[in-house]
Amino acid sequence: MRALALSLITLGVPCLSACSDDGGGGSTNPTAGLTPGGISNLTLTSDGTSTGATDGTSTSPTTTGGTDANTSEPATSNADSGPAPKFDIGLTPDGGLPQPDTGCKKVDLLFVIDNSGSMADEQINLVNSFPDFVSEMQTQLINTDSYHVGVISSDSNIYNGPGCQMHGGLISQTGGASSSNAVCGPYASGKNWMSETDDLGTKFACAGQVGTGGDGNEQPMYAMLQAVQKQNNAPGACNDGFIRDDALLVVVLITDEEDDHEVAACQMVPQSGSPGEPGNWYTGLKAAKGDVETNIVVLSLIGPVNPMCPALDKCNGGITGAELSPRIVQFTEMFTNGFIGQICSPSYKQFFSQAIGLIDEACENFMPPG
Numbered sequence: 001m002r003a004l005a006l007s008l009i010t011l012g013v014p015c016l017s018a019c020s021d022d023g024g025g026g027s028t029n030p031t032a033g034l035t036p037g038g039i040s041n042l043t044l045t046s047d048g049t050s051t052g053a054t055d056g057t058s059t060s061p062t063t064t065g066g067t068d069a070n071t072s073e074p075a076t077s078n079a080d081s082g083p084a085p086k087f088d089i090g091l092t093p094d095g096g097l098p099q100p101d102t103g104c105k106k107v108d109l110l111f112v113i114d115n116s117g118s119m120a121d122e123q124i125n126l127v128n129s130f131p132d133f134v135s136e137m138q139t140q141l142i143n144t145d146s147y148h149v150g151v152i153s154s155d156s157n158i159y160n161g162p163g164c165q166m167h168g169g170l171i172s173q174t175g176g177a178s179s180s181n182a183v184c185g186p187y188a189s190g191k192n193w194m195s196e197t198d199d200l201g202t203k204f205a206c207a208g209q210v211g212t213g214g215d216g217n218e219q220p221m222y223a224m225l226q227a228v229q230k231q232n233n234a235p236g237a238c239n240d241g242f243i244r245d246d247a248l249l250v251v252v253l254i255t256d257e258e259d260d261h262e263v264a265a266c267q268m269v270p271q272s273g274s275p276g277e278p279g280n281w282y283t284g285l286k287a288a289k290g291d292v293e294t295n296i297v298v299l300s301l302i303g304p305v306n307p308m309c310p311a312l313d314k315c316n317g318g319i320t321g322a323e324l325s326p327r328i329v330q331f332t333e334m335f336t337n338g339f340i341g342q343i344c345s346p347s348y349k350q351f352f353s354q355a356i357g358l359i360d361e362a363c364e365n366f367m368p369p370g
Contacts, residue, residue: 104366106146106247107137107359112224114255115153115214118312118319120178122301125348126254127208131201133352138196140360149194150242151207152227154255155215161185164192164238167219168226171207179211193242221259221281221331222274224251228288245369248362249289253300253332256312256322256343266315278331290369297337297362299355301348302328309344320344337362 113123138144151171158165159175161183170192172185184206188197194204226232228249233239243249260273274281286293303309303322310321322343332338337358341351 103143104141104248104363105144106148106244107141107144107250107363108148108243108247109150109250109252110224110227110242111149111151111208111252112220112227112254113151113153113208113210114218114220114257115155115157115210115212116216116218116257117177117212117214117317118256118314119254120212120319122254122256122343123178123209123211125346126301127205129348129352130204130208132349133356134200134204136353136356137359140356141363144363145196146247147196148189148242148244148247149198149200149204150192150227150239151204151210152223153210153214154218154220154223157210157214159211159213161192166226166238167223168229168232169238170227170242171210174206174210176211176213178209179213180206180209181211182206189241191240191242192238217271217273218255218257218259219272219274220253220255221276221328224253225274225281225284225288228285230288243288245290248295248297248359248366250297250299250359251285253298253302253328254343255302255325255328256309257314258303258323258325258327260327278327278334281331282334292367292369293334294336294362295366296335297339297355297359298332298335299339299341299351300325300328300332301341301343301351303344304329304340304342307342309342 111126113119113126134147134149138147152168153160153171156165156167157169157171159173159179160169161172164170164172172187172192173183174180184203185192187194187203189195194200194207227239228243231237233241233243235241258273260271262271262273263269276284282293285296285298289295302325303312305324305326308324312318312321312323314323329340332340339355339358341348341355345351
């Protein structure tokens, strides 16, 4: 190899990376534009001189460096007296500006659960579907290593823990009809939300079965917006540390009634529903994530238009079926990552399994703040 390098110098050819062999003795330059019959066709003769074929058929005369050993005259060559061959190694590609670091490493899951009188079966269905959902999500989102899981109800929840009896307060304690009727904490975080270090199946079964003793004037959208407000996630607040700027936010809405302004047909009592309209809810949730709406996934288990659930007979204490929820449908469809399922399905496992792909895509495209 040393003799080859010396011969190349004699020819006036720079010893580029091609002087290295494939055994790792040196690196090769993939951008070098070698001409036919270039360095790769140079061979060593038995006396240490070199021959080179420029077209694969003819060879150049033997040359040595310095003066000829027998004549003391400068060495000569019968080769073409034209300029020495040049090898275009190209320019180092310009990498340009560094690309933004995308992809989510953290996920915040907010479950907004209707706790009115007709929701007992739906809460059990949710609790039974949850473990597979979280397990499949953790398997699919291989680069995500931190999860926050929080549950809120659709009212101010008088059964919740101290300081959290408010719209949007994360559930740490349940009470009333059809609830788990238990203190669900302490959670591993020491706060009112669960994480990957909790036994999520057990903890969610407690908090997710929030009961059916809540207000019949459901306000799930108002509760959702309150849950993500900075003041409610500040140190010492009920939701302290739950919502993170650098996490993908996944909101799961579960309600069998529309969130609207109506007069209840049975008692003729005005029902205000959540303040604002679907556009206001969209704007409010987007603002909580720095106005990057693609950093949000909204999964709504509700009464869709197609396929329809059986009608919910609220006046006669009916607990099966669901009200059509066109306003919540409108809100959900405003998001790039919005997905709608039927709350009266016998199982939510298929809904959550289908939603995993959407969450995975949103995670891959996550744009970190700043």
